Amino acid sequence: MSKIIKCYYCGKVIETENQLVEKKIPMATKVGIRNYRRKFHMNCLPKYLEGRADKSLLTKENNDWNAVYNYFRKELLGLGETKSLDTHTVRRLTGLRLGQYYPNGQNVRILPRGYDFKTILLTMKVVKPKVNMYVSNTNFSNSKHRTDGIMRFITGEINDVSQRIEQQNKASEKLMKDKDIPSFDYKAKLKEKKQEQGNTVQNDINNLFGGQL
Template sequence: MTKPRKVDTEKVQLCYYCTNVIEDLGDLVFRKVPLATPKGIFQKNRQFHLKCLIEYNDKLENLELRQEENSDWDLVYRYFQVDILGLSKTQNLDKHAVSRLLGLRVGKYIPNGTNTRTLPRGYDFKIILTTLKVVKPKVKAYMATATLANDKHRIDGIMRFVTSEINDVAKRMETQRKSNEKLVKEEVKEEFDYMKLLAERKQAEVEVEEDEDLDTTIEALLGGN
């Protein structure tokens, strides 16, 4: 973690991680983050809330999360390449197509130096992939009838369909996620209630057996048959 010698107190400081304003300069910290540029990857200072920096570092250390995001990105790339554009797997997407897809991940037109992994902004790759599947019929019809000046024009035309639908897809997927979580909780509760009922029945059986044993012992002491 680094801290520049001077901070422009007149300038609004936005957290690199959550993008919210850092209102308390005492909560302002800096960290060098790797940023992709046309000339390569460079370490650049970015400002964070202290709490956000801790969370950012934790996510960077979570290798499984990064691997999952990379896997999801591969699915997005392949679907756009093969199913949307009709290219073969050996034909790479051009730079503009990749930039537009990654821009969705961080909620921008293109990433423009913003990391596209582990940040809680934009839309995750699962949402992007689902949206591509939703708009595929419209995109195919568009490409079959539209007059396209060049590849950039074609990609931007496709992305208009994506950006018009992606927020609705995200809301629907979030609703489904919450519904699934609720279902799981209900199933866990039902299982817990069932196990609790079995335990109560078992305890009742034990108590009955103990009562019967006690009655037998008393009868024996009193000379009963």
């Protein structure tokens, strides 16, 4: 393919036309929901549609987003619950979900790229002391300047946080697998084997002599 085309779902390059499939995707815009044609790997489209159809998965990600939104507003900006985040801040946070500056006309839910909202939230908690000090000692020209300054702390730490979470998850998976593997007691197995052999010999003797010995 002469033009580089990336899959809407995984974000990786679609190498050949045989791998390419297009699908109209509903997108939230300022004037309501509009359908836009997006390009996918052939094997990625079913995964995307399955994720979109999983209401519990969507609900979970929406709840994680709410936690990110509220933490940034209260703990990093010091705003009350009646205050809303400005558009720029929301776009920076949702862009980070995809590993980008802004989401640029993409839904941010169910896509397996960038950083999930739980990782973003944990990173914000890690950098909170530094951010609070930075906000207290800096004169910002506007809210955009303040948000971008805070985001530098988050983007500077999020790769490390993501790697630590991945390592922890792998360790947990290994632990669970180890628990599922029964331990092998050599001595007990040997004793069991000898008993089986002894019982077999005794049965043969009984069968031969009619149990008279």
